[in-house]
Amino acid sequence: MSKKSRTKSSKTPSGSSTAKKKTLATRPSTPAKSAKTPRTPASKSIGTLAKPGSHRAESKQLNSSKSAPPPAKAKSGLAEGQKAPAFRLPRDGGDVVTLADYAGQKLVLFFYPRADTPGCTREAIDFTRLAGAFAAAGTAVLGVSADPLKAQEKFRDKHSLGIPLLSDETHQMLEAYGAWGEKSMYGKSFLGILRTTILVGADGRLARIWRNVRVDGHADEVLEAARSL
Numbered sequence: 001m002s003k004k005s006r007t008k009s010s011k012t013p014s015g016s017s018t019a020k021k022k023t024l025a026t027r028p029s030t031p032a033k034s035a036k037t038p039r040t041p042a043s044k045s046i047g048t049l050a051k052p053g054s055h056r057a058e059s060k061q062l063n064s065s066k067s068a069p070p071p072a073k074a075k076s077g078l079a080e081g082q083k084a085p086a087f088r089l090p091r092d093g094g095d096v097v098t099l100a101d102y103a104g105q106k107l108v109l110f111f112y113p114r115a116d117t118p119g120c121t122r123e124a125i126d127f128t129r130l131a132g133a134f135a136a137a138g139t140a141v142l143g144v145s146a147d148p149l150k151a152q153e154k155f156r157d158k159h160s161l162g163i164p165l166l167s168d169e170t171h172q173m174l175e176a177y178g179a180w181g182e183k184s185m186y187g188k189s190f191l192g193i194l195r196t197t198i199l200v201g202a203d204g205r206l207a208r209i210w211r212n213v214r215v216d217g218h219a220d221e222v223l224e225a226a227r228s229l
Helices: 001-024 029-067 118-130 131-134 149-159 170-176 220-226
Strands: 088-090 094-099 106-112 139-145 166-167 182-185 188-193 196-200 205-208
Touching: 088 166, 118 139, 118 196, 118 205, 118 220, 131 139, 131 196, 131 220, 139 170, 149 166, 196 220, 205 220
Parallel strands: 106 139, 139 166
Antiparallel strands: 088 094, 106 196, 182 188, 196 205
């Protein structure tokens, strides 16, 4: 064997040991990468958890704003001098009443929030007390609320009311005459009947409109207005 071949053969084992050293040197890099691997999802998971938290905070604000929206006010657009809106409603006793039934005569429509409550009771009693005077002035009087007929009849019998009581459970007439809208009580807003009185002239037009009526002395004031027409 020549000296050159011996030199090559002696380099071969040393080369293999060098390869082994390189292999061993590369092994620690593998766990280093694996150590970094858990960090990435950990940081992502924190970000993922933070987002739902912010969404929940926003949704609560939106929900709170949507849960109690301000009620819309009724818009009738009625004004004195305009033609009275037609209506057709059941009354206590089971009959049906229409605006056409009172053509050619004056008509008072008083809208009250609820049968047999203190203010509504005083108002209905006052109009009953003056029923004869209204008739002498050529004026009919009708009470209107959203109470069902049974409640209206109970109200009539309990206080011996002599005024026909109409039931508008669908609020169609109430809205047409602007007697349905936003009210407030104990800091809360809601939709309900606005105490309103309308005086319709013999020509079928609105002669007087009273909004936010105060019960005491109101029936007498309406009677004077009816006499002046």
